[in-house]
Amino acid sequence: MATAVLVFTLLLSCFVMIPGTTVKGASSTYSISFNVTDTDTDPIVNVQTVLQEVHTGSIDYEFTDSSGLASFNPGPGYFMLSLVKNGYFSVEYPDVIRFDNLSNVNLGIIEMENIPDKVYTLGLKVYETGTTDFVEGLTTQLYDSTRGDLIYSDFGIGNQTIDVYSGTFKIVLSAPG
Missing domain, CATH: 2.60.40 (Immunoglobulin-like)
Known part of the structure; x- marks a missing residue:
């Protein structure tokens, strides 16, 4: 009986000494970010921005804030970006965005053009x-x-x-x- 208690105590102490590991989910502390402006370089608020992962097809939506900023925190992957806002021509970002989740990706300023007045x-x-x-x-x-x-x-x-x-x-x- 004493041997069984000793073995159990040794096994238990082995588990206690194993350091904990942190499992990181799909989101990240790193981001893909950009600012959206009109042709006069004024920020555009509430632009719907759509980030779609190329291989899985998963989609994430964000809206630009009062300074025209949008930011995504996806897991690693390859992404396409599109922007839509009433009164503006839609925009498809020209490049596939590679995000490795090891550093921030800043796409800079993305310009949207006003749709002309309807006459x-x-x-x-x-x-x-x-x-x-x-x-x-x-x-x-x-x-x-x-x-x-x-x-x-x-x-x-x-x-x-x-x-x-x-x-x-x-x-x-x-x-x-």
């Missing part, structure tokens, strides 16, 4: 074939052909009025059936 009205009427009934469940998307940006998207009936600026556009219509 024209585009009337769109889509009828069911051979009738005067508007198509229901119509999805309408309007793209700026020069930039490739989606500037309008709506779901509804085939009678729509869209305010547009001077430019060249592509309209994509889709409906069920």
Whole structure:
């Protein structure tokens, strides 16, 4: 019995002397950060920034603060970055971002361009074939052909009025059936 207690005590003391280890999760103390400004270098507040890991497809969202700053604390990986804000053309960061979780990555200033004032009205009427009934469940998307940006998207009936600026556009219509 004394031998069993001695063995148990020795085993217990071995576990007590093992130093603890810290397991680090997916987030990091290091970050990917950048500032978002308009073409006049003024910070843009509440820009939705989307960081997507290339291999896993996992997505993280952040919004810029009052100084136009956005910061992500992801685990290591390769990322694509996109920025969206009403009234501005969307931005896709041109490079894949490599983040090793060993140091900060500062992307600097990312500039977003204002969408020009909408000065024209585009009337769109889509009828069911051979009738005067508007198509229901119509999805309408309007793209700026020069930039490739989606500037309008709506779901509804085939009678729509869209305010547009001077430019060249592509309209994509889709409906069920």
